[in-house]
Amino acid sequence: MSDLADQEWRLIRDDPRAGDVQMAVEEIAARTALEDDLRTVRVYSWEPSTLSLGYRQDPETVDWDYCEREGIGVTRRQTGGGGIYHDRNADISYTIVAPADEVPGNLMDCYDLFCQPVLEGLQRMGVDADFAGAEQSSIYQPSCYLRDINPAHDVVAPAGEGADAKKISGNAQYRQRNVVIQHGSISYDLEPAHHVGVFDTDLERETFTDRVTSIREEAGIDREEAVDTLATALGEWCDADESGWREGELEAAHELADRKFGADGWIRNREVLEATER
Template sequence: MKIVEYDSRSPEEAVALDELLLLKAEAGGLGETLRLWSAEDHFVVIGRAAGVSEDCFPGRCRRSGVKIIRRISGGHAVLQGPGCFNYSAVLSYERDGRYKDVRQSYRRILEGISDAFKVAGLDVEFFPVSDLALDGKKISGNAQARKRKYFLHHGTFLFDFDLDRISFYLRHPSTEPEYRRGRAHGDFLANIPVTAGELEDTIKKVFLPSPAAWKPDRTDLEELREIVTRKYSRDAWNYAF
């Protein structure tokens, strides 16, 4: 597994890079990767089939200059920005037979992360299908996109986030896990009391990457910008539903 060394230059690139890594792995040119990143500016990322107006407040986003970008994985909207730590792992089904089953893959990955935090003294719990919570409050959401040989698993961790912003830009989701029990964002979400560096160390321990790194070359960057131009910068994609 390689660590990705590239700082995205825009929200569109940040979202598009996950797709590029999955496509390159599937094509046989890269293999497994682990990407760790955070955003300096706020923007909303919505799921592959989510309705923009159902998941967020597009008018508020527009007036605040908060971009709305659609990702290739499913799930509900996420507000990115300072204090939100992100990880993206492109994994081969050959790594673990349970990865071929969607629910089992979530359990395998997220229980591994949960166990790593427990070792550090934090009682982080896995709540199916794709949440991690501390003291009953969600600290991490996760989603996947799948190809024939590889799949993308990416997730967020709130650690120093302005939680009030979430209710301003994101609606209450149309579906929710049982443990949420109808709670509003402000009562349901929480920051995990660790630093970005501690999150990075924990995620690295879980996925056990080799010391190798991957930096995009000129051809890779051309492919990335082509994806941004063709898809992630276009309303036809971001506002498709």
């Protein structure tokens, strides 16, 4: 349990949602943390499967025809880094939202704090995971899982294999309205065809499987158990109460998704519609 447990937290075992809504609810949770003094940890999945672009990622790196043909949604994150294909079943995602004045101001220290429950959850699943012990150079920069591996926030397994360890989780943070939001993607299973197919480039599937591993590959447990284990570790880390979204939060998230995270202007050019422009 962290020192943050002295504050009021909620744990949300969230329903599968479209990518634009999943990004929007993080900003709504940030508002709740500031206005209602309630912090959030949650575990969630994506429906449909979604490619989330890094904040500054060039839309020309996306194979838009492939995404449309395969029914893969596309949104853009507030965080930087490369694009991540979030498969409906092969990806497990999480979010942590807390006021900035309650967490370390140093980015690396904050990563270290917020990744504690993620590493604990993976250990409980039987995955020998830790922050990367060695840097690995980029294979394909537009892809989060194929760009350079950074010991500061990339989690690999098996942890003891050094430069031969494979990436299992990518994590990123941003600060908004004096709130820190961290989200991360954890590979439960591998879907290499989609991971490389969503990008407008010629990559072999082996390029992905040579760099990335998964919970299923490392520990062999089923997805439901993995999700439950991660959620429990997050909840215990901050002594959160099991809860859900408050009245009005999801409605606000859908409104924000319509004018921002699901809007073509945001996805292609980081443009945000004003409420009167919808």
